Structures are given as structure tokens and as C-alpha cells.
Amino acid sequence: MSDHDWNPADEQEEFTSNLPNPGGLAGALLPVAGFGVSLRNFFRPTVTEQYPSVPANIQPRYHGRHQLNRYPDGLEKCIGCELCAWACPADAIYVEADSNTPDHQMSPGERYGRVYQINYLRCIFCGLCIEACPTRALTMTNEIELAGPTREGLIYEKKDLLAPMEPGMLAAPHPMVEGTKDTHYYKGDVLGATESQKAWVRAHRPDDETLPEHAAAGTEQA
Ligand code: SF4
Numbered sequence: 001m002s003d004h005d006w007n008p009a010d011e012q013e014e015f016t017s018n019l020p021n022p023g024g025l026a027g028a029l030l031p032v033a034g035f036g037v038s039l040r041n042f043f044r045p046t047v048t049e050q051y052p053s054v055p056a057n058i059q060p061r062y063h064g065r066h067q068l069n070r071y072p073d074g075l076e077k078c079i080g081c082e083l084c085a086w087a088c089p090a091d092a093i094y095v096e097a098d099s100n101t102p103d104h105q106m107s108p109g110e111r112y113g114r115v116y117q118i119n120y121l122r123c124i125f126c127g128l129c130i131e132a133c134p135t136r137a138l139t140m141t142n143e144i145e146l147a148g149p150t151r152e153g154l155i156y157e158k159k160d161l162l163a164p165m166e167p168g169m170l171a172a173p174h175p176m177v178e179g180t181k182d183t184h185y186y187k188g189d190v191l192g193a194t195e196s197q198k199a200w201v202r203a204h205r206p207d208d209e210t211l212p213e214h215a216a217a218g219t220e221q222a
Pocket residue numbers: 087088089090091092093118122123124125126127128129130
């Protein structure tokens with residue numbers, strides 16, 4: 001047989017489907033079975049989220065905007081170790097650490113995070129950074145509204161990420177609680193700012209708004 005006599009149809013086997021064929025009425029309806037899904041849902045109640053008119057129903061463990069936490073006396077938990085930045089698969093975190101000094105103690109121990117940035121154009125909210133953080137300085141909130149008109153605006157700085165001051169806290173810098181080491185902080189032994197810490201802040205920043213006398217005045221005005 002020459003090449004011109006070859007016909008591909010001669011070598012084709014008859015196609016046989018591997019799918020089960022129930023036969024009868026069920027077999028006849030198979031091609032339109034997918035419409036059953038549409039029909040079932042047609043009679044179910046409609047669920048429409050009215051966001052943003054109505055706040056979104058966010059679950060408690062939802063991964064939203066990050067937060068840099070503080071200890072109960074106001075010192076920052078971040079020690080500038082950069083483990084969060086190394087753990088991030090999207091290279092979204094930038095940290096620069098610096099040394100604490102007696103006149104500028106921002107966190108317990110030797111180091112603190114001087115520069116802390118998260119680029120929300122890169123972040124995929126996977127949470128690997130908060131798992132890597134050894135001091136629980138970094139956690140994630142339920143805040144989801146992170147849109148913005150500029151690229152620069154979506155790079156959050158440390159001031160944008162720091163947790164708000166709570167009652168009993170004193171803004172850093174100030175010395176650690178007298179007689180404590182960083183391990184006391186990690187173990188939860190520090191419960192709030194002490195009188196000697198307040199005295200230090202009064203001596204160095206008498207107008208500090210987190211001093212009890214100013215905080216009370218602010219509350220009365222409000
Ligand atoms: S949530 Fe994930 S992507 Fe976002 S900063 Fe943390 S590690 Fe990076």
C-alpha cells in the first residue's frame with residue numbers, strides 16, 4: 001500500500017464513553033441534569049449583602065489589617081527582629097530595628113522596631129507573619145476597608161499600625177517597670193504603668209496626653 005492509499009478513518013476505533021449510563025429516563029435526562037442545580041436554587045431564599053450600606057458580617061478570626069500591640073504599661077511589643085518580614089511570602093513587610101537606650105526605651109529589652117511598614121498592595125492576608133512573631137507584637141484585626149486612591153497610601157507605617165492607647169497605658173518611650181526584665185513582660189507580669197514610670201514621663205514630657213492628669217482632662221472635655 002502506498003502513502004496515498006492511507007486513510008486515517010481506517011485506524012480509528014469506535015469511541016466508547018467510560019461514564020456510567022443508567023439508561024432509561026435517567027439516561028435521557030443526563031444532558032440537562034445541570035439545570036437541576038439552577039432549579040433547586042431558584043426556590044431558595046435570596047442572600048444579598050447590603051455592604052457598604054450595612055456593615056459586613058466579619059467573622060472574629062477574619063484576617064484584616066495588621067496591628068502592632070503594646071504591653072499594659074504602654075511599651076511596644078515589637079522588638080524589631082524582622083522574623084515577620086522573613087516569613088512573608090509576598091515581601092510586603094519592611095522593618096528597621098534600633099537599640100533602646102535609658103533615655104529612649106520603646107520596648108522591653110535591647111531592641112525595638114524603629115521603622116515598620118506593611119505594603120497592602122502586596123499583602124495577601126495569609127497570616128504567616130503573625131505566626132512568626134515571637135512576642136505577639138503583630139496580630140490581625142477585623143478591619144477590611146483598606147482601599148485607597150494612591151499607591152503610597154496603601155503602604156502603612158508604624159503609626160498607622162500601632163494599637164490605640166488603652167486606660168493605664170503610658171506612651172513610650174519610658175523606662176521598663178522597675179525591677180523587671182523583658183521576660184517579665186513576656187510572661188504577663190506587667191499589668192500597667194507604675195508611679196515611677198509616670199514620674200519619668202512627667203519629668204521628660206510634662207504635656208504628654210497619656211499622663212493620667214491630661215487623659216482625665218481630655219475625657220471631661222469630650
Ligand atoms: S499576611 Fe501574609 S502576605 Fe500579608 S504581610 Fe503577613 S505574611 Fe505577608
